[in-house]
Amino acid sequence: MTEREMWYWLASLPSWSGKTIGQALDRLGSLEAVWNARELPVTPLQQEEAQRGRREPERLAAELEQLERQGIRFVTRSCPDFPARLRRWKDGPFFLFVKGRLPPEGTAAALVGSRKCTEYGRLQAEELGRFLAGKGVHVISGLALGVDGAAQRGALQASGYSCAVLGTGVDVCYPASHRTLYRELEARGGLVSEYATGSPPLPYHFPLRNRIICGLADVVVVVEAGRKSGSLITADWALEQGKDVLAVPGRMGDPMSQGCNRLIRQGAGIVAEPEDILEALGIRTGKKKKTAPELSAEEQSIWRCLGTEPCGLDWICQESGQPVSAALMILLRLEMRGLVRQVGAGRYLRLPR
Amino acid sequence: MYTKVNSVAVRGIQGLLVSVEADVSLGLPEFSMVGFLSSEVKEARERVRTSLRNAGFALAPRRITVNLSPADVRKEGTAFDLAVALGILEAYGCLPPGCLDGLAVMGELGLDGGVRPVPGILSMVLAARQAGLSACLVPQENQREGSLVEGIAVVGVRCLSEAVEQVRRPGFWKGLPGARGRQSEPSPSYPVDFAEVKGQAALRRAAEVAAAGMHNLLLVGPPGAGKTMIARRLPTILPPLTRQESLEVTQIYSVCGLLPADTPLLAARPFRSPHHTCSAQALVGGGRIPRPGEISLAHRGVLFLDELPEFSQNALEVLRQPLEDRQVHISRVHGAYTFPADCMVAAAMNPCRCGYYPDRSRCQCSEAEVRRYQGRVSRPLLDRMDLCVEAAPVAYQDMQSGPAGEPSAAIRRRVEAAWQRQRERFSGTGIYFNSQMAGALLEQFCRLGPKETALMEQAFQRLGLSARAYHRILRVARTLADLEGEPEIRERHLGEAAGYRGWDTCGKEMR
Numbered sequence: 096m097t098e099r100e101m102w103y104w105l106a107s108l109p110s111w112s113g114k115t116i117g118q119a120l121d122r123l124g125s126l127e128a129v130w131n132a133r134e135l136p137v138t139p140l141q142q143e144e145a146q147r148g149r150r151e152p153e154r155l156a157a158e159l160e161q162l163e164r165q166g167i168r169f170v171t172r173s174c175p176d177f178p179a180r181l182r183r184w185k186d187g188p189f190f191l192f193v194k195g196r197l198p199p200e201g202t203a204a205a206l207v208g209s210r211k212c213t214e215y216g217r218l219q220a221e222e223l224g225r226f227l228a229g230k231g232v233h234v235i236s237g238l239a240l241g242v243d244g245a246a247q248r249g250a251l252q253a254s255g256y257s258c259a260v261l262g263t264g265v266d267v268c269y270p271a272s273h274r275t276l277y278r279e280l281e282a283r284g285g286l287v288s289e290y291a292t293g294s295p296p297l298p299y300h301f302p303l304r305n306r307i308i309c310g311l312a313d314v315v316v317v318v319e320a321g322r323k324s325g326s327l328i329t330a331d332w333a334l335e336q337g338k339d340v341l342a343v344p345g346r347m348g349d350p351m352s353q354g355c356n357r358l359i360r361q362g363a364g365i366v367a368e369p370e371d372i373l374e375a376l377g378i379r380t381g382k383k384k385k386t387a388p389e390l391s392a393e394e395q396s397i398w399r400c401l402g403t404e405p406c407g408l409d410w411i412c413q414e415s416g417q418p419v420s421a422a423l424m425i426l427l428r429l430e431m432r433g434l435v436r437q438v439g440a441g442r443y444l445r446l447p448r
Numbered sequence: 449m450y451t452k453v454n455s456v457a458v459r460g461i462q463g464l465l466v467s468v469e470a471d472v473s474l475g476l477p478e479f480s481m482v483g484f485l486s487s488e489v490k491e492a493r494e495r496v497r498t499s500l501r502n503a504g505f506a507l508a509p510r511r512i513t514v515n516l517s518p519a520d521v522r523k524e525g526t527a528f529d530l531a532v533a534l535g536i537l538e539a540y541g542c543l544p545p546g547c548l549d550g551l552a553v554m555g556e557l558g559l560d561g562g563v564r565p566v567p568g569i570l571s572m573v574l575a576a577r578q579a580g581l582s583a584c585l586v587p588q589e590n591q592r593e594g595s596l597v598e599g600i601a602v603v604g605v606r607c608l609s610e611a612v613e614q615v616r617r618p619g620f621w622k623g624l625p626g627a628r629g630r631q632s633e634p635s636p637s638y639p640v641d642f643a644e645v646k647g648q649a650a651l652r653r654a655a656e657v658a659a660a661g662m663h664n665l666l667l668v669g670p671p672g673a674g675k676t677m678i679a680r681r682l683p684t685i686l687p688p689l690t691r692q693e694s695l696e697v698t699q700i701y702s703v704c705g706l707l708p709a710d711t712p713l714l715a716a717r718p719f720r721s722p723h724h725t726c727s728a729q730a731l732v733g734g735g736r737i738p739r740p741g742e743i744s745l746a747h748r749g750v751l752f753l754d755e756l757p758e759f760s761q762n763a764l765e766v767l768r769q770p771l772e773d774r775q776v777h778i779s780r781v782h783g784a785y786t787f788p789a790d791c792m793v794a795a796a797m798n799p800c801r802c803g804y805y806p807d808r809s810r811c812q813c814s815e816a817e818v819r820r821y822q823g824r825v826s827r828p829l830l831d832r833m834d835l836c837v838e839a840a841p842v843a844y845q846d847m848q849s850g851p852a853g854e855p856s857a858a859i860r861r862r863v864e865a866a867w868q869r870q871r872e873r874f875s876g877t878g879i880y881f882n883s884q885m886a887g888a889l890l891e892q893f894c895r896l897g898p899k900e901t902a903l904m905e906q907a908f909q910r911l912g913l914s915a916r917a918y919h920r921i922l923r924v925a926r927t928l929a930d931l932e933g934e935p936e937i938r939e940r941h942l943g944e945a946a947g948y949r950g951w952d953t954c955g956k957e958m959r
Contacts, residue, residue, distance in 0.1 A: 211815065213808035240815050270816070351808050405806055407840035408650040408947075419653040420928070423947030424940045431910045439799055439806050440668035440950035441650065441838030 100155045101130045102171040102190050104148050107158070107291050110141045113188055113303065167265055167292060168193045181310050184336065188289040188307060192265040195285040198258050198311055202376045203233035205312035205333075207305075207326040208242025208319040213351050214438050215403045216242055216319030219343055221249035222447045223318065226369040228255020232376065235260065235312045237304065238277065238286075240270050242318045242326070251279055258285040260307045262300035264292040287311075305329040306336075314339045314375045316366060320354030327354050330363070339375050341366050388434055393417070397425045398445075401435055405442035449473075451538040451545075454552045454581060455516075455531035456572035457523050460738060460785035461703045463568070463575025465552070468528060469515040470535035477509035481532070483516030486524045495526075495557045496533045503561030503608040507540055522782055524737055527566040530555035530585070533608055534615065547615045552576035555587040561608040565589035567705035570698055573597045583621040585611060592712040593702060596695065636716040638684045643855040644677075647842055651678045654837040654948060656859050659685045660866035661882035661927030664771070664793040664832055666756075668950070669839030670803040675796035678839070679752045682794055683717035684856035686749070687864045693748045696788060700740050700747055718749030718791075724758035728766045738778040738785040743770050746791040756797040757824035764829055767793075771832050774884075792883075795833065797825065831916045834883055834924050836950030866930040882926045886919075894922040894937060903939050907946055921945045 105116050115137055119129050122136045129135065130149070135142050148155070162169055170177050171190040176197055181187040191197075204227055208216055220242040224234050228250035236243040238259035250257035259280050263269045265288040268277040280286050289307065290300060305328045309315055315333040317340065320326045330340045341364035345352015359365050366372060370380050390398055400406070400414035412422050426443055429435040435443050450471045456463045479493050500507060514532055516523050531553040537543050554572050556564040569590040574597055576584050583601040586594045591604030601621035605611040614620045645652060651667070655678050658665040665682075667675040689697065698714045701707045707714070722731060722742040733741035743751055753759060770776045774790040800818040804811035813821070870881055877889060885893060896904065908918060924945035925937045934941070 211808070214806050272816070272819070349809060407838060409648060409840045412649050413647075419650050420940065420944045424943030427907065427943040427946050431906055433910075437947075437950070439838055440666075440836050441947070442806065 096130065096152055098126060098173065099169070099171060100152065100159065101126050103159050103169060104130070104145075104152075104155050106169070106190050106192075106289075107148060107155070108141070108144050109291065109294065110144050111137075113186070113289065115141060116189055117186075162192075162292065165266065165292075166194060170197070178311060181307070184310060186306065186335075187310055190289065191307075192288050192290070192292060193285065194265050194287075195258075195281045195283075196256070197285055197287070198233050198235070199256065201231065201233055202378065203235050203258075203312045204372055204376065205235040205308050205315045205329065206242070206246035207236060207308065207315065207317055207329045208246075209321055209324045209326065209351070209354075210239050210241040210243070211321075212241040212245075212319045214405050214444060216343075216351065217245045218403070218436070218444070218447055220245040220318045221252075223316065223343075223366075223369055223372070224249025224255075224257070225253040227372060228253035228257065230373060230378065230380075231255070232373070232378070233258065235308050237262070237301075237308055238269075238273055238280070240273070244273050244276055246318065247280065247284070248276055251276075251283060254283075256284055258287060258311060260304050260311065261286060261288040262290070262304040263296045264288060264290050264294040266292045267294065267296070269296045301325060302328045306332040309333045309336060309338060312338065314341060314372065316340075316372055317342045317355055317358060317363070319343065319345065319351060320358075321351055322353040322357075324354045327358070330358055339364060341372060341375055388432070393421070394425050394429060397422060398429065398434070401443055401445045403445055403447070405438045405444045408441045408443070411443065449539045449541060451535050451548070453531045453535040453538070453548045454576070454579070455528050455554055456552055456575050457516075457521070457527075458525065458568040458571050458703055459521070459783070461568075461571055461699055461740060461744075461787060463571040463573075464521065465575055465579045466521075466523065466528070467517045468531040468535050468553075469517060470532065470539040471513045471515075472510045472536065472539040473513075475511035477511060479512045479514075481514045481516070483514075483519045484522050485516065486522060488526055489516070489523045489528060492526065492529045492532055492557075495529055495559065496536065498559045499529075499557040499561040499608055500533055500536070502559060503612075505537065505542060507536075507542075510540075512536060512539075522737075525566065525568075526556035526564075527554045527568070527572070529557035530563055530605075530608070530611060533557060534611065537612065543612065543615060544618075547618065550582045551585060551615070552579075552581050552583075553585045553611075554590075555585070555605070555611075557608065563587045563605050563607055563611065567707075568703040569594045570596060570695070570702045573600060573602055574699070576600060585614065589709065593698070593707065596698065596713050634711070634713060634715040636688050638681075638716060638856070640681050641684060641856045642681050642859055643852045645674065645681065645853045646847060646851070648674055648678070648839070648853075650837055651675075651839055652853065652859075654835050655682055656685065656863065657924065657927055657931065657948070658682070658792065658794070658835050659859075660863045660931050661834075661870070661923065662792045662880075663834035663883045663924060663927065665795070666830070666833040666836040666950075667794065667796040667839050668799055668836065669796075670798065670807075670841060673839035673841045675839045676752075676754055679721075679750065679754075679794040679796060680719065681856065682750045682752075682792070683719045685859040685863055686717050686792075687860060687867055689715060689717060689748060697748050700744055700788070704740060704745065706745070718746050719752065720746040720749070720791075721752040721754060724753070724755045726759070726763060728760070728763040731763050732766050732770055732789070733776050733785075733787050734778055736780075738780060738787075740787045741776065743767065743789040743791060744776060744787040747788045749791055751791045751793050753793065753795040756795040757821055761824070761826070764826065768828055768832065793833075796839075799838075831920075834920050835948040837948060838950065862931060865933070866927065869930045869933070882923050882930065885923055885926070890919060890922060894926050896937060896942075900937060900939055900942055903942055907942075911946070913949070917949050921949060924948055 224246035234250035234257040247257045309332040333340045342355040342358040343366045373380050396415040453468045457466045565587045573594040577600040588604035588606045594602035720742045770789040776787040776789045778785045799805040800813040925941040928941040929937045
């Protein structure tokens, strides 16, 4: 019985959380002891499950081989390529299932936020992902809908490295609509999970996977979070691990930004511009001066009334004094220059620059 | 003795000449009717027998046989009663022989001998004229409707005895007031007007463009944003119906029994707004005996589908073919039916279940829910919507004190001019509107200059347009140019048209 197989045995027990494993190891002293122990310091259900796995040691080896064939690596703390950031830390995972590459050496930032985000949050996440990846910072996130997915997509667009920590088995794409992103991360980034292959997205998996997201990063950036967003849990983990938390500020009273604003009040750093994240990571930047886009008078009249919130065509026409036909033409030009974007059936917003 | 009277059956919306043959002979007294009859036609036996007696004809007991020919076409409706009664009277010798020649007789009988109105008179009279008959005897209530047809006399009767009195005089229809042909054209009047729409510049513009090219229009927006209000007013900015179009529309309504008693000729463009629980058959037509559906009732007008995603999948999918062909084909064991269905479709939908997406401070739907909601409308149907606009809620100031909008009549004048240009352009091609352009015609009439080509190329790449979206933009741009009276499509037309593609980008944004 190799040590690797014994770790895999623990990994394949669905009722054994990282905490249970940690306690058993503490109590019994070593992995070897846990494997051989007749009585485990766990609940009867967990005991029975462990017993069942122990009875067929040859199956563990076969399953490990099967994983290799599927292109899934099983790395434990004793493996040389286990992320150094997680190894040092007591509450960190003991093992990881990996598809693609594990985060290489270098600075990393976690970009997290609501699944149910506004168009503004999505755009900012994408933009921050792109910006950080462009500066060589790895983007760690959770593949979720909304902010997470947008940030990782942005990072991949800038040909950077991005790693998704999953709350399911590493071979499960959840949400299913992120299939394309999942495949791209497998090819050009990494997918990581501490849950055995095939694990379903159980609600209690996610707060725990957030601790790994935070563990893999040097700094946590909350892009958009409501009052009860799960990304606030990631921020809590960051504080526990002694990592910096930054938040993208929202408008006063905006329910979709309550979480972020509260973090700022509690002392989180503020992301007023993307460079602020680099600063928190200790990367020096020569701040470049932003130039306003060159616009004709007509374009200016439309550009002026657009904001980061999508606004309707009627409102744009009224504010700018342009007739509908002219306004649509100008908006198309601005859209093709990458300055605005149409969302929904006829709303427009300014793209972050 | 044997006699023959002409009557007309309605199949679909077409009239079909039917000969009602009656034979009275010695034998056991019996009254039998044959000729592939539905039960309401068979019941004519009882109605005719009783009404003849109550009209004062004491007929000796004889063997009466009535045949409706052609005997292999199923006969429906109650319009044969009067013809059967007159045929029997002639066969008994109560009428001068040959007095019913050259006449088509339609009408339902009451037991009191009264003649009741029947649906579909217009189609019947048209068929009678086509068959070369010289006059029609119809129920008095249907007389005005029947006399819309030129070149045939239409005489109304109130009861069986009046009908007998009339036919006893040879050539009775000559010189009757009903025989005079054309009546004065009624002008359309609508209870609503665009002047009542305040603000809503984007919606108004889209409505005008849609009307000018008969483009299908999709309105997306939160509840209470005025989607229905705009759609209701669409018929008011369409040019008035021509006489030929009026007749087509009236014919459909007449067959369905929906023609108001006081307006024999429909002058207003139809506006149909079926409820979203409507079945596929009710929408495009159908049933055991096929009847026109909502899309045919909206012929030459507007079919408004409110709450588009709430319609059953099936109902929406069957709309696709009629939208392409502008006709509905229905096949049954006993024959195929064709109904006209040339209408403009205006559809309204909320962007999500609660209606407020993408306003995240009010919309509580998850992304999956939004996508599921929008996914209920199939891509092929969305592809047939040339224009898509978002309806924004009206601001309070606009509602309270905003100036009245431009009245329908003014918009209609611009639309009429655009229609005229399209008529000239498309004469001889078999189509009438820009929205109907496809393939070769699109290439022929939407040729772009170098600047315009460059713009479209850039837009195609930057915005990730599909080929279908590209064609939609071209069609709408052509209409925009027509509205301006511009012979060529310019950049500004393409730019505006691209602004109405709307929905195409939505799916992409919401990955």
